[in-house]
Amino acid sequence: MIANAISLMIIVPLIGALVSFFAGSKAKFVALVASLIPLVLSLQMYMEFDKTSKIMQFVESYNWVPTLGVKYTVGVDGIGFPLLLLSTIVTVLVIIYSWGETKKPNQYFALLLLNEVGVLGVFTALDFFLFYIFWEIVLIPMFFLIGSWGGPRKDYAAIKFFIYTHVASLVMLLAIFALYFTYQLPDGSRTFDMLTLLQATSDKTIFPTSLLNIIFAGLLLGFLVKMPAFPFHTWLPDAHVEAPTAGSVVLAALLLKMGGYGLFRVIMPMLPNVDKAFVTIIAIIAVLSIVYGAFMALAQKDIKKLVAYSSVSHMGFVTLGAVAFTWMSIQGAMFQQFSHGIITCVLFMSAGTIQHVVGTRVIADLGGLADRMPKFAVLMMAGFMASLGLPGMSGFVAEFMVLTGSYPTLPTYTIIVVFLSVATTAAYHLWAMQKAMFGPILKKYMNVHDPHSYELFSMAMIIVLTLIFGIQPGLITDIMGTAATQLMEPVVTLSQMGVI
């Protein structure tokens, strides 16, 4: 077993980012190596990961600011590990997809690596202080990716993205302060340790329900904005439309998952102890996100905006599965995070490729591209099928588990989702696909051809993963099943686990 595997995974891309910043045109090689190392490490961790254990694994803990009770504590369990794996896979594929980037490539690849540092930190941090720092660091590379490489309204989109999500983070920070100042360790001192604080929230003498409700609402807002859930999603379409392809991919595949991760790590352990009305509120938000996202996608003219709204819809399943709080729905929601993380890569890569090959993303202006781009068309088709929930691919498994698992506790909401979103989802995917790729080819597109092989390679790799996890979901869901059991039990702190 590699010592300090997690810290290594965070440090290597950080160093890689610095090196590639100064590497000029060689940056892409640096970036590839710096992102492959965490991937190899995470695969190694996967081999060693004890799937049946509810105990935090690969834990590292050092004192950082002892005066304030801040520790550098990282570790993974079934909640964080699949997302850590997702981050390393997606980062490598995004770097390969962007192999042909010519505009300031050194900064571009440095930012992608810096982004990886942030998301890996978020998924592994077990101390609120550390968690918040990584949570905020993620904003910076994304701001520059949108702002420097984005479309016509990039400045507006970048600033809106930054401020909107930063406000939500600050509200979350206030809630963290409230947790921090309410709970005292037995020796009278304070701590930012996540599991300790979360465990304490179940004690009504320390956290009366009225106080906990406020704290809960603050944290929930921070996570729902990031997901994003209706009605806090308005930053997302702007950010996606203006972002470069790689920016959109990491935004949808990794950054949105931070919000979902927050739900599992922080919100769900608190859920049994807060006002029951929250369950209804979250369930309504989930259903609205799913249905509203799907209908908005149906109405879009820009294929990338369509994909952006499909993210809102798909992330709604995560919220629904989490709040339904059954073993299967939780597992499904976690798998939806992973599955949407990989599928959405193909969708955004498709939109990006169409943009730079054809020059437009407006669906009405496209037509018959499959004729000239056969390989690309197959991959895009597979991606869209995976996204609409074709059996045999990972999206189907995830959404099936969420809906089946949610029915026992939230039957009305589940039925609304089934009736309003399933057909709509199929409709916007198929309609866009048919209009853009099939039918007679338009004259002006006679000269287009398949994109570069590295772009096709990235997309193909993801389709393969989608199929693997669609046919054999147990590779990942076994881990999530354990995590789901763990979430339905009281929180256990690191010292009770005996890992520190």
Added chain:
Amino acid sequence: MDFSHYAPLWGEALLTALAVLVVLLGSLMKDSGKLMGYLSAAGIVAALAIVANTLTIAKPAIFFFDTVSVDALSQFFKAVFLIVSLLVVIASLSKYTGKGADVYYALLLFATVGMMVVASSVDLVTLFVGFELASLSTYALAAFDKSKKNLEAAMKYFIFGSVSSAFMLFGFSLLYGMTGSTKLADIAAASLADFGPATLVALLFVIAGFAFKMALVPFHMWAPDTYEGAPALVSAMLAAGSKKMGFAAAFRVLLIGLIALRMEWYLAFAILAAVTMTLGNLAACWQDNVRRILAYSSIAQAGYIAIGFVVVGAAYGAAPVTAFNGLAVPAAQLGIAGALLLILGHALMKTGAFIGTAQVASMVSASSEKDPDDISNYAGLAQRAPITAFCMLIFMFALAGIPPTAGYIGKFVLFSSAIYSGLLWLAVIAILNSALSLVYYLRIISYMYLKEPAGPKVSEPKGYVVALVLTLIAVVWIGVFPQSFVDWALQAAAVLLPQ
């Protein structure tokens, strides 16, 4: 006479002697500007070393008939002042080298000595003398380049400054009349309540006097004009150094001398803090001149720092409910410590930011006639002057409170102390303001990094680059390894509270 008894004050003595020497040598030697700069830098480093020796002095050392106190708090502020003036001197080495430079460095040294005296004084008269020494030196510095804009800025600064000094002095005289002493300890011991409304009048004048220096709304009018018009490096000194002197004085006078009136000044500062940060941030959003943006941002930051006073007022004397690493820390102490950390962070970030504007102005003024501080000059700075742009980028994020930087740690401790003392409403206003401030910080960043360059690549003067990079390292260092700074600030804060 035993001089070693005065060892903790050698720093002040050294800088005073050096300032006189610089003026003398400057008048005797030709073209000595650069040499004077190096001499001043060396002197400040030596003074810093002397201060560092007594940085966490456990028991206050009292000098000169109980008027000067060397304690953890005074040393904290002295370190801040010395670091700021060191950075300004280093940057000045690229600009002030010709005729008259000796006077510039001498004035900087005198200003620094004045601030150091204020940091140590526990007597109203000593405090006033230090205050005036620093103020008079900076009035002259503000007009140093002798441009029309300089003169206007200096005039404004001088008039407002004199009026505020008069207010302050009037407040002091009332306090003296009521208590018969100018020593803060005696004033604290006297029963001020016997004097009825007169105490409130005294308090009002004292707060007004300090608030001018701290640039709290509504006493902030001079700041944007002066920071914009004065030479950029002097603005750095004003925003980062002289402003903090106002806080040093206010901490001593209000928290030690006038603690009996805390319910009154608590209310005043609660309103001042909330209004100042909101108006400062709102006004900054509408500016096109980067130095004016920085001026308003520094007004807003003063509003954040003022939260420290509110927390003390709200939680003074309350028993600590929180132990930090085995150490019981009451909310008031955490509040002061947060304010001190933000003072330290802000001093660094603002010095850096103003040095950055000086660098940009230096590459513009040669070529065109338009306002050298206009934000359009920052377009594409990342390609024209990459080091300056990168440092400015980090300073902007730090000012906005993005982790892991000094600005974040300061706000983190300060805002958390507001929650600790139950001032949720103030913490919410502060947090919303912090988000609002991103609007103009991101605007500067987007000009520097997202826009096409406004001109060709330029060389970056060495002095500026050294000062910028040193500041950058300090800002990030405090953010990543905050432990020793938090302990230091808590120790300094303890000086102001009853043991």
